[in-house]
Amino acid sequence: MSELLVICDLDGVLVDTQDAENGALAHIGELMGLSLGRERRDELFSGKKMQECLDLMEELAGTPPPPDAVPLARARCEELIGDRLEPLAGVTEALGELGALPDIGLCVASNSPPEIIGSRLAKAGLLHHFDGRLFSAYDIGAWKPDPKLFLWAAERCGAAVDDCLVVEDSPVGVDAALDAGMRVLQYTPDPATGPHRDGAVVLPSMRDLPALVAAHRSAAAPHAPVSARPGGTS
Numbered sequence: 001m002s003e004l005l006v007i008c009d010l011d012g013v014l015v016d017t018q019d020a021e022n023g024a025l026a027h028i029g030e031l032m033g034l035s036l037g038r039e040r041r042d043e044l045f046s047g048k049k050m051q052e053c054l055d056l057m058e059e060l061a062g063t064p065p066p067p068d069a070v071p072l073a074r075a076r077c078e079e080l081i082g083d084r085l086e087p088l089a090g091v092t093e094a095l096g097e098l099g100a101l102p103d104i105g106l107c108v109a110s111n112s113p114p115e116i117i118g119s120r121l122a123k124a125g126l127l128h129h130f131d132g133r134l135f136s137a138y139d140i141g142a143w144k145p146d147p148k149l150f151l152w153a154a155e156r157c158g159a160a161v162d163d164c165l166v167v168e169d170s171p172v173g174v175d176a177a178l179d180a181g182m183r184v185l186q187y188t189p190d191p192a193t194g195p196h197r198d199g200a201v202v203l204p205s206m207r208d209l210p211a212l213v214a215a216h217r218s219a220a221a222p223h224a225p226v227s228a229r230p231g232g233t234s
Contacts, residue, residue: 002103002159002160002163003103003104003105003159003163004103004104004105004163004164004165004213004216004217005105005106005107005153005154005157005159005163005164005165006098006104006105006106006107006165006166006167006213007107007108007109007150007153007154007164007165007166007167007177007182008106008107008108008109008166008167009108009109009110009166009167009168009169009170009173010108010110010112010117010120010121011110011112011120012088012169012170012187013088013091013167013168013169013187013206014087014088014091014108014121014124014126015085015086015087015088015091015120015121015123015124015126016086016088017077017081017085017120018042018046019080020077020080020081021045021073021077022038022041022042022045022046023041023076023077023080024073024074024076024077024080025041025045025050025053025054025057025073026041026045027072027073027076028054028057028065028066028069028072028073028076029041029057029061031065031066031072032057032058032061032063032064032065032066033061033063034057034060034061044056044057046170048111048172049111049137049143050070050073050074051070052143054069054070054073074116081120081123083123084123085120085123085124086124087124087125087126088206089205089206089207090205090206090207090208090209091124091126091206092125092126093207094206094207094209094210095126095129096129097210098129098209098210098213099129101210101213101214101217103217104213104217105133105157105159106129106130106131106133107130107133107134107135107153107157108121108130108133108134108135109135109137109149109150109153109166110134110135110136110137111136111137111143111144111149112136112137112138113136113138114134114136114138114139117134117136118134121134133153133156133157135149135152135153135156137149140152144170144172144173144175144176145171145172145173145175145176145179146176147176147177147179147180147181149176150164150166150176150177150180150182151180154180154182161180161181161182162181164180164182164183165182165183165184165185165213165216166180166182166183166184166185167184167185167187167203167209168184168185168186168187168200169186169187169188171196171197174186174195174196174197174200175196175197178197178199178200183201183216184199184200184201185200185201185202185203185209185212186200186201186202186203187203187206188202188203188204189204189205191204
């Protein structure tokens with residue numbers, strides 16, 4: 001039986017830094033004359049790369065961001081995060097259980113820069129679970145919803161597309177994984193929220209991750225082949 005590669009997003013799946021990132025971008029917006037409430041900033045920024053967010057704010061404000069906007073935003077974000085970053089509820093236990101399962105590999109594929117991926121995993125005490133398998137969109141110049149990041153991660157880990165299971169929370173991440181032809185678990189803790197797109201299976205709690213991974217491992221065994229997109233097609 002080939003290894004099942006579990007590809008995890010970083011923010012919103014393993015750790016929660018989205019509020020800090022959105023707050024840092026809103027701070028840049030203030031320097032540009034924009035006043036964005038929490039709901040509006042979350043709508044504009046969540047799941048998107050930083051340059052895309054800066055471009056959106058330039059359209060709204062009618063003025064360009066400061067020339068050092070990216071380092072300013074990253075520094076502000078790290079200030080908001082601080083020295084300690086808590087994993088999402090159930091993540092530490094789930095990764096420990098997955099590491100003990102046979103034929104299961106783990107990696108992270110994120111739109112964040114590589115140094116931020118490593119730093120945040122280290123702050124959260126999760127870095128050791130991934131054995132150096134950290135993949136950044138910045139390394140290949142392709143950001144979700146482009147599927148290239150997931151395909152690259154699979155190739156580097158020696159996994160076929162059919163042997164990959166992606167854990168995502170954002171619509172752009174779900175789109176990227178499905179467009180790569182991979183099975184997807186969408187972390188959606190709000191019971192009133194369904195999957196973003198047909199083909200994604202809802203993961204209501206990170207504590208449920210080992211059981212769902214084991215179920216996918218069994219379903220993908222040679223005696224019981226399944227579609228790469230459980231629950232339908234897009």
